[in-house]
Amino acid sequence: MKKINYLIVFYLLVSITFLSCSDNNNNDPEPTPNPNEVTLENEINDFVWKGMNSWYNWLDNVSNLSDLKDDDKDDYYTYLNGYSSPENLFYNLCYNHISIVGEANAVDRDSWFIEDYVEQNKQFQGISLSFGFRLQAVRINDAGDVILYVRYVAPDSPADLAGIKRGDIISGIDGITLNANNYSSASANLLNETVTLSFIDEVDGELVYLEDKTITATEISEDPVYLKKVFNDINGEKVGYLVYNGFRSSYNDELNAAFEYFKNEGITELVLDLRLNGGGSVLTSAYLASMIYANAGTDNFAVLKFNSKHSNENGAYTFEDKLNVYNVDGEKTGEESINRLTTVNRLYVLTSGDTASASEMIINGLRPFIPVTLVGTETYGKNVGSITLYDSPNSDYTKQSTANTNHLVAMQPIAFQIYNKIGESDYSRGFKPDIEVVEYYYWNEILPFGDENEVVLKAALDDIRGLSGRMSLPKNAHDIALKDLSKLDQKFDKDMYINSDYFNK
CATH class of the missing domain: 2.30.42.10 (PDZ domain)
Incomplete structure (x- = not known):
C-alpha cells in the first residue's frame, strides 16, 4: 500500500513539474517578426517560375530558371516581386521569346500565357x-x-x-x-x-x-474536316482530296468517317490540303498518319524528347489501329477502329506559311515510309510542342482537376521536341515546297476549295497527270506582296500539344 502511495505522490510531483514548465512556455513572448523578411506579393508568380523550372524545353538556356534561384527565399521573392504581372514574368523566363526579342532573334516563338484555361480549352476544340x-x-x-x-x-x-x-x-x-x-x-x-x-x-x-x-x-464551333472529295479520273487514278483545318481531338470520329469514305471509294492517290492547318493534338496527328498509310503497321510515327528533368517522359506515338473519341471537354467517350488506307503509296500535301506543328509532323513522320510531295509555299517551321501547366504542384503542374481554385491562370510553354522514326527534326524554319505555287499572286481569281482549277490543287493534280511544269504567273506578279496579318491569329493557331493522357499511358 505504501508503494502505491509513493507512486501517487511521485506522479503528482511529475505532473506539477510538467504543468509548471508548460505554463512557463505559454508565457514566453511571441517571436519577433524579421522586419527584413520579404513577402511574396503574387502567389501566381511562384507557380509560373516553378512550372517553368520543371518543364520548359530550353530550361538549360535560361539562367533565371536555375535550381539555385529559389534556395534563398528572400532573394527568390524579391526576384518574383520585380515583375509587374505573372504574364510579364512568364515571357521573360522564355528563351529569347518573340514578344521580347522580335522575330529575327527569336528562338521561342510559340510559348504563351493563359489567363483563363476554361476558355482556352474550348478554343482548343474549335469553339x-x-x-x-x-x-x-x-x-x-x-x-x-x-x-x-x-x-x-x-x-x-x-x-x-x-x-x-x-x-x-x-x-x-x-x-x-x-x-x-x-x-x-x-x-x-x-x-x-x-x-x-x-x-x-x-x-x-x-x-x-x-x-x-x-x-x-x-x-x-468549327468542324476541321471541311471538305472531302474524290476525283474519279486523274490520269486513270482515283484521287481523294481532303481539306483539314485543325487537329482537334473532339472531331477524331469525323476525320475517321472521311477516310471511311475514301476507303469505300477505293482511292489510289491522296491530296491533303493543310494550307490553313496550324496544328493541334499530337495524338490526332498520329491517328491521321495511321489512316493514310496502313502498311506502317504499329511502327513509330513520332518520338518526343523532354528536358533532362523529364527524360523519363520521352516516348513515341505509334501508328494505330484504334482511335479514342473525345467530347468537347476532352473526356473520352468511346473508341473506333481506324479506317486505314492500303491503296495509297505516296502523299501530296498542299502547304502555306500557316501549315505548322502537327501538320508538319504529318510531313516529317510519314517521309520515312512514303514519298511526300509538298505543293504551295514554305511551311511555318515548328518542330516543338507544348503542354498546359496548371497551378497544381502535387501533380507537377499537369492536372487541371487539382489546380488552385483561386484563379484560372495557366501556361502553355514549349516542353518537348519531336522527331520522326529515323531521328529527323530539322525543320525549325519550315519545309520548302517541291512544287511552288504562291496563292496570293492569284488574289483576283481565287476559286473554291475542291475546284479542279483552283491554282494550288491544280498543280498537285497536274503532277499526278504527269504535267508538272512551272506555273504561269499573273502579269503583275512582281508588283504583288504579301502583307502580314499574323497579329490576328489565335495564340494557339500554330500549336502542337499533348494532354494528360500522354503521361497516364
Missing part, C-alpha cells in the same frame, strides 16, 4: 468568338493599294450567313480604304466584336465597289 473567316492581306500594285481576300469561311458562321465566300475581295474596314500605310492599324478593327467590310470586284485592272457588309462575331 471561339469569331466572324468565321480567314483573310489574306496583299499589296496589289506599286501604288500601295492593299486588299484582303477571303481564304476560308466556316459553315453557319456570321460570315457565311452574310453571304461571304472564299475569293471575295475586301478593300476597306469600317470606312477606311486600305493601303500600305494604314492596313495594319485598320486591320486591328477585325479584333472588335462588330465590323463593316467594303467588298469590291476587279474588272480589267480596276477595283469596282460592290457593297458593304456588317457582321458581328458569335461563338462558333
Whole structure:
C-alpha cells in the first residue's frame, strides 16, 4: 500500500513539474517578426517560375530558371516581386521569346500565357468568338493599294450567313480604304466584336465597289474536316482530296468517317490540303498518319524528347489501329477502329506559311515510309510542342482537376521536341515546297476549295497527270506582296500539344 502511495505522490510531483514548465512556455513572448523578411506579393508568380523550372524545353538556356534561384527565399521573392504581372514574368523566363526579342532573334516563338484555361480549352476544340473567316492581306500594285481576300469561311458562321465566300475581295474596314500605310492599324478593327467590310470586284485592272457588309462575331464551333472529295479520273487514278483545318481531338470520329469514305471509294492517290492547318493534338496527328498509310503497321510515327528533368517522359506515338473519341471537354467517350488506307503509296500535301506543328509532323513522320510531295509555299517551321501547366504542384503542374481554385491562370510553354522514326527534326524554319505555287499572286481569281482549277490543287493534280511544269504567273506578279496579318491569329493557331493522357499511358 505504501508503494502505491509513493507512486501517487511521485506522479503528482511529475505532473506539477510538467504543468509548471508548460505554463512557463505559454508565457514566453511571441517571436519577433524579421522586419527584413520579404513577402511574396503574387502567389501566381511562384507557380509560373516553378512550372517553368520543371518543364520548359530550353530550361538549360535560361539562367533565371536555375535550381539555385529559389534556395534563398528572400532573394527568390524579391526576384518574383520585380515583375509587374505573372504574364510579364512568364515571357521573360522564355528563351529569347518573340514578344521580347522580335522575330529575327527569336528562338521561342510559340510559348504563351493563359489567363483563363476554361476558355482556352474550348478554343482548343474549335469553339471561339469569331466572324468565321480567314483573310489574306496583299499589296496589289506599286501604288500601295492593299486588299484582303477571303481564304476560308466556316459553315453557319456570321460570315457565311452574310453571304461571304472564299475569293471575295475586301478593300476597306469600317470606312477606311486600305493601303500600305494604314492596313495594319485598320486591320486591328477585325479584333472588335462588330465590323463593316467594303467588298469590291476587279474588272480589267480596276477595283469596282460592290457593297458593304456588317457582321458581328458569335461563338462558333468549327468542324476541321471541311471538305472531302474524290476525283474519279486523274490520269486513270482515283484521287481523294481532303481539306483539314485543325487537329482537334473532339472531331477524331469525323476525320475517321472521311477516310471511311475514301476507303469505300477505293482511292489510289491522296491530296491533303493543310494550307490553313496550324496544328493541334499530337495524338490526332498520329491517328491521321495511321489512316493514310496502313502498311506502317504499329511502327513509330513520332518520338518526343523532354528536358533532362523529364527524360523519363520521352516516348513515341505509334501508328494505330484504334482511335479514342473525345467530347468537347476532352473526356473520352468511346473508341473506333481506324479506317486505314492500303491503296495509297505516296502523299501530296498542299502547304502555306500557316501549315505548322502537327501538320508538319504529318510531313516529317510519314517521309520515312512514303514519298511526300509538298505543293504551295514554305511551311511555318515548328518542330516543338507544348503542354498546359496548371497551378497544381502535387501533380507537377499537369492536372487541371487539382489546380488552385483561386484563379484560372495557366501556361502553355514549349516542353518537348519531336522527331520522326529515323531521328529527323530539322525543320525549325519550315519545309520548302517541291512544287511552288504562291496563292496570293492569284488574289483576283481565287476559286473554291475542291475546284479542279483552283491554282494550288491544280498543280498537285497536274503532277499526278504527269504535267508538272512551272506555273504561269499573273502579269503583275512582281508588283504583288504579301502583307502580314499574323497579329490576328489565335495564340494557339500554330500549336502542337499533348494532354494528360500522354503521361497516364
